[in-house]
Amino acid sequence: MKKNLLLFISFFSISFLTAQNCSDLFFSEYVEGYGQNKAIEIYNPTSVTIDLSIYKVERYSNGSTNSSGGGVTSLTGMLASGDAFVLTNGDTDTSGQFGYCDMALYSLGDMSTGPYPSPMHMNGDDAIVLSKDASIIDVIGRIGEQPSSGAWTDDAASGFQMGSWWTAQHTLIRKRTVLLGDLNGIDLFNPSVEWDSLVVGTWSNLGSHTCDCIDGSVGLNNIKEPSYVMYPNPANIGEEITITANAKIENIEIYNVLGKKLLTTTSNKINTVKFLIGTYITRISLSNGEVIENKIIIK
Numbered sequence: 001m002k003k004n005l006l007l008f009i010s011f012f013s014i015s016f017l018t019a020q021n022c023s024d025l026f027f028s029e030y031v032e033g034y035g036q037n038k039a040i041e042i043y044n045p046t047s048v049t050i051d052l053s054i055y056k057v058e059r060y061s062n063g064s065t066n067s068s069g070g071g072v073t074s075l076t077g078m079l080a081s082g083d084a085f086v087l088t089n090g091d092t093d094t095s096g097q098f099g100y101c102d103m104a105l106y107s108l109g110d111m112s113t114g115p116y117p118s119p120m121h122m123n124g125d126d127a128i129v130l131s132k133d134a135s136i137i138d139v140i141g142r143i144g145e146q147p148s149s150g151a152w153t154d155d156a157a158s159g160f161q162m163g164s165w166w167t168a169q170h171t172l173i174r175k176r177t178v179l180l181g182d183l184n185g186i187d188l189f190n191p192s193v194e195w196d197s198l199v200v201g202t203w204s205n206l207g208s209h210t211c212d213c214i215d216g217s218v219g220l221n222n223i224k225e226p227s228y229v230m231y232p233n234p235a236n237i238g239e240e241i242t243i244t245a246n247a248k249i250e251n252i253e254i255y256n257v258l259g260k261k262l263l264t265t266t267s268n269k270i271n272t273v274k275f276l277i278g279t280y281i282t283r284i285s286l287s288n289g290e291v292i293e294n295k296i297i298i299k
Contacts, residue, residue: 022046022213025055026138026181027130028084029209030172033200035099038089038120039109042130043209044079045179052077057087059119060127063146070126071118076111084209088112089120102234104279104297108206124151124168129185138181141167142189154192166191171202179213201232204294230282234297237277241270241296248287254296255281272298 022045029041040057044050052075059070079085089101090112098116106112113120122128127141141152147161151168154160166172172195182194191197198205230243243252252270254263257279263270275298284292 021179024132024137024181025050025079025130026174026178027128027140028174028211029206030128030140030167030195031105031203031206032122032124032168032170033105033203034169036089036091036096036101036121037099037105037201037203038101038122039105039203039206040087040120040128041206041209042075042079042085042087043174043211044081044083044085045211045213047081049081050079052079052085054133056131057119058129058131059117059122060129060141060143061117061122062125063144065144067129069117071113071116071121073111073113073119082211084207086110086206087120090114090118091116102297104234104295105203105206108203124165127185130181136183136185138183139185139189140172140182140191142187143185145189152189152191154190156190160188160190166195166197169200171198171200171205172196173198173205174209174211176210176212179211201234202230203233204230230294230296233295234299235272237275237298238273241272243268243270243282243284245284245286245292247290250285250287252285253283255283257281270296 025042025044027040028043031037031039055075056072058067058072060067061070064070073087086109088106088109091100092103092106094100119128125146127139127143129136130138149162149165151165152160153163153166155163172191175194175196178194230241232239233241235241243249249268251264251266253261255261277298280296282294282296
């Protein structure tokens with residue numbers, strides 16, 4: 001493996017110096033949840049619409065220096081300037097041996113992966129790569145390394161391999177100050193430098209990203225879209241769901257699928273004791289005038 005890694009380093013070392021800020025796609029969100037609740041978000045920070053057909057998402061599993069055993073997904077479609085593309089796990093069969101992708105998460109995707117093995121069968125210790133014409137343009141993790149604890153961490157003393165998990169059972173969101181993907185996939189990976197960590201099961205931010213660069217300059221994306229977290233979701237009957245947002249919550253309304261209002265509250269905590277198993281629509285009114293709608297799933 002060491003010999004292969006040296007060849008890998010030699011092959012890709014020149015490309016590290018050529019990229020410019022805001023010049024190409026990069027990963028903007030990473031969801032590693034229970035079962036097959038896995039997703040990746042890809043952001044377009046440029047001023048032009050990008051053809052996704054020359055891009056791939058690859059999984060370098062368990063310290064491998066290639067993606068042949070981890071799975072490769074070729075992307076399709078066109079991604080507009082400032083827009084985000086969501087790739088989810090495609091396993092929705094609830095009888096699956098290793099779990100399944102919740103339909104609430106699956107429905108947020110623009111595209112899903114095929115059967116195992118695929119990039120969205122990651123489990124926290126697999127490097128995830130975004131490539132363009134066979135060149136790496138972003139990496140989550142470190143290629144050729146399987147972290148000792150089962151996930152990459154923020155502990156420098158262990159080479160970011162031991163301690164509290166970041167890349168397993170968490171959602172990571174790229175900091176808005178990040179303007180370029182990580183082209184050096186074989187250096188030490190400290191997720192806390194470029195990523196913010198949210199609790200497992202957080203999906204509400206998928207589909208949009210706030211970044212300080214569009215058209216190669218700061219400013220075009222300054223209008224911050226409403227950001228919120230609803231956890232846990234899905235929830236078991238009896239669990240308390242907490243909703244937080246980047247503006248004060250004025251009130252929360254919950255409706256059933258027929259449109260009947262079941263609850264109005266000014267609290268950001270929802271007790272599910274009186275709810276039945278099913279899907280509900282939540283309307284969150286913020287102090288800045290924004291109204292957010294999302295689903296709550298009770299199981």
